Amino acid sequence: MIVLAICAIVVALAFDFLNGFHDAANSIATVIGTRILKPLPAVGIAAFANFAGPFLFGVAVATTIGKGIIHPDFVTLNIIIGALAGAIVWDVITWVLGLPTSSSHALIGGILGAGIAGAGYKAVILGGLQTVVTGIVISPIAGLVLSFLVALLIMKIFAKRKPSTVNSVFGKLQLVSSTYFSLTHGANDGQKTMGIIALILLTQGVITKFEIPSYVIIMAATAMSLGTFFGGWRIIKTMAMRNN
Secondary structure: OHHHHHHHHHHHHHHHHHHHHHHHHHHHHHHOOOOOOOHEEEEEEEEEEEEEHHHOOHHHHHHHHHHHHHHHHHHOHHHHHHHHHHHHHHHHHHHHHHHOOOHHHHHHHHHHHHHHHHHOOOEEEEHHHHHHHHHHHHHHHHHHHHHHHHHHHHHHOOOOOOOHHHHHHHHHHHHHHHHHHHHHHHHHHHHHHHHHHHHHHHHHOOOOOOOOOOOHHHHHHHHHHHHHHHHOHHHHHHHHHHHO
């Protein structure tokens, strides 16, 4: 059982690595596509910010993933490994195809699918699932509306400014926005693996209540940071070409 638990943690960290590998393009494709930065320094900044993100924000997301979707009493190592395997396979498929899909959606789907297959619908926490689904639906809509309004405001303010001035100012601002995007990505997506690992530790009695130990934060942040640095080039290239 201990060997299986270690394997589950390794698989969780592999998913975290692939998460960074897969989602690296989200925050840096624009700065590469607009030639503000070359790929290597852009990926380096994203990797560092992804590592730092979990230490700057709380662990509320990890708590939701770990005990807010499937009740911990029903969770087994087989369910955890099944959930991670499903998410990893989907991430690999979309990476090969160059599709910038969400690793978070893949993991949540994997947790639900494995949980229902292993313990039935009674294991699902409807309140937690509603919170997750609400966030999944609202966040892209809110992002679309707010970005549209901000873009209109920016165009109105800077419409009569010289293009060279605008490019210079917003080139620097892109660095800020890209770095902040990577910070929040590390804080948000990195926490998902932390929640899974904490759940594994709870099922094995390593921790007596659900919490996120500091060493779990370090492991998950390191895995995502390395994935961001070494991967994502296929998706970055696709997104950057679309931005040109």
